[in-house]
Amino acid sequence: MSYNINALSELSEQFEKLPGIGRKTAQRLAFYVLGMSAEDAQRFAETIVRAHREIKRCKVCQNLSDTEVCSVCADEGRDRSTICVVEDPRDVFAFERTKEYFGTYHILGGLISPIDGIGPDKLYIKELLARLNNSEVKEIIMATSPTVEGEATAMYVSRLIKPLGIKVTRLAYGIPVGGVLEYADEVTLYRALEGRSEL
Incomplete structure (x- = not known):
């Protein structure tokens, strides 16, 4: 028993x-x-x-908020010419911890993944496009994960935005601080080379 x-x-x-x-x-x-x-x-x-x-979704960026418009969207001091597109509200917290990004955000609510039955219609892409009617937006930063789904989502969204004449950029990915080159995979090394900057 x-x-x-x-x-x-x-x-x-x-x-x-x-x-x-x-x-x-x-x-x-x-x-x-x-x-x-x-x-x-x-x-x-x-x-x-x-x-x-x-807690509900912000009516502007789809982030989590206890008010109709989240604190980032309500902040008049934010740079409204830049929108950082992320998949999840947790990503906003990660960016905000850096204290280096002063633009706004848009949360997709996931990534395109046909295997999991998630198509573009299940994400907050229409809401992003509606925000771009404002000519104030000059750049969209695609900050989705460096996975197959993240890359596919970034490409899909960028194809919708580029005809609007808005610059679309992708986060640079590469070797983490303290990382050892010999343990890095080919994709990480390729991304590190692609995202290199002048010293």
């Missing part, structure tokens, strides 16, 4: 649904939650429900 507590098992199963969480980690998290005070557990649950209810 196996030892089982239904509520604990269900809590553990919910944690296990999170990305990167295995069975043992899920169990640890479940026991941690059980060790919380009733007030802390209630606040934790309410925070999840509130975030799910209040």
Whole structure:
């Protein structure tokens, strides 16, 4: 006869649904939650429900926001002549951490992947094109992942934009800082050569 507590098992199963969480980690998290005070557990649950209810997509760039227009799009100090196109809201956080990019963003909401049944119509491409009616935009930076899907998406979007007379650029990819050349694959080395800059 196996030892089982239904509520604990269900809590553990919910944690296990999170990305990167295995069975043992899920169990640890479940026991941690059980060790919380009733007030802390209630606040934790309410925070999840509130975030799910209040966070929506920005009506301009499709980023996550708790207001109709996100803080980046609302910031008058941002350079509106440049839009950095990314696949996911997490990519915006990565760019913002650099404190080097001052333009705006557009989130596609994924990448074109026929194998997974994701076509261009399932991404926020129409919304991007609608933003380009504004002649203020001079450059689109395609910052999708350097994968087959990322490259295909970047090429598809750039083909739609180029006829509008807007410059389309692609992020340079190459050797990471501290990387060793002999361990780099051919594509990474090719990208590093292609994206080289003058010293």
